[in-house]
Amino acid sequence: MAIAMTPSRFSYACAAIALLAALAAFGGASGWWLFISAAVAALGALFAVLFHKFGYFLMPFFTKLGRIVLVTDTGYEIPPSQDVILLKMGNTYYASIFLGVNVFESAIENTPEQNVIYSEYFERAISSVKYVAKYSTLIYVKDISDYRMKVETKRAELQLKLSREREKPEVDVLKIDRYEKELSMWNAEVEKLSKGYKPMASVSYVMTTAIGLTKEGAMAAVRSQANELRSVISNAMNVEVNILAGDEMLRCFEWEHMLPSTVEELRAQIE
Numbered sequence: 001m002a003i004a005m006t007p008s009r010f011s012y013a014c015a016a017i018a019l020l021a022a023l024a025a026f027g028g029a030s031g032w033w034l035f036i037s038a039a040v041a042a043l044g045a046l047f048a049v050l051f052h053k054f055g056y057f058l059m060p061f062f063t064k065l066g067r068i069v070l071v072t073d074t075g076y077e078i079p080p081s082q083d084v085i086l087l088k089m090g091n092t093y094y095a096s097i098f099l100g101v102n103v104f105e106s107a108i109e110n111t112p113e114q115n116v117i118y119s120e121y122f123e124r125a126i127s128s129v130k131y132v133a134k135y136s137t138l139i140y141v142k143d144i145s146d147y148r149m150k151v152e153t154k155r156a157e158l159q160l161k162l163s164r165e166r167e168k169p170e171v172d173v174l175k176i177d178r179y180e181k182e183l184s185m186w187n188a189e190v191e192k193l194s195k196g197y198k199p200m201a202s203v204s205y206v207m208t209t210a211i212g213l214t215k216e217g218a219m220a221a222v223r224s225q226a227n228e229l230r231s232v233i234s235n236a237m238n239v240e241v242n243i244l245a246g247d248e249m250l251r252c253f254e255w256e257h258m259l260p261s262t263v264e265e266l267r268a269q270i271e
Helices: 005-024 030-065 114-125 147-166 172-192 215-237 247-255 263-270
Strands: 084-087 092-102 133-141 199-214 239-245
Touching: 084 215, 092 215, 092 247, 114 215, 133 247, 133 263, 147 172, 199 215, 199 247, 215 239
Parallel strands: none
Antiparallel strands: 084 092, 092 199, 092 239, 133 199
16 A cells, blocks of 8 residues: 655654754764754754645655656556546556636626626536536635635735736736736625625636546646646636646545535645
């Protein structure tokens, strides 16, 4: 049974190494051993923090650098790039990719006519895809204690982005439209919070799978599908779509089997 390497496990391992090195440094080491122990303790602590905060970015970097292939106890294989999940069934390889979708509009805030139009955009985007794709959305109620401060901070940051984009010699109309919609969403959120509204939140992602006679063939096919999906959904629905890798991809893969049991658990995984 193989143990899947995750950023949290790397973080714990680095923390343990840092603790052992610190104990060695304070346990009577002298000369070069004291210097080496202190250096190892400092590096271990540093990497423990980095893997805890930025594991989703560091994991693909280290696995790709070391050409490390991860294999789970269920038979799924993750290549060094950590943006694809592979499974061999008979003589055929199946490859899956996950895409994160950032939606800046709410059905509650829109008028019925706007919701109908948005649904038409979604159907138009999906109908142009010639292969199977799974669109998943997780919904939960937010904790309002510190949410308002985060909303106001995001609104201020977005106002600055929008101002800078408008001042460019060649403006990106689609980007400005996206910023304006997101800013409208945050403005409406602040107004609702001031009236005692309990905010809802959602996490959306798309999964697509392709097959091939070889690993390389399956990965090339699914990456082509993912790029097409990213372009189609982003343009048709005017949302931000990103191909997920590392810990973010593994998290979506886990959600396909078991959802977080509490809101706190979900927030800890996505924030």
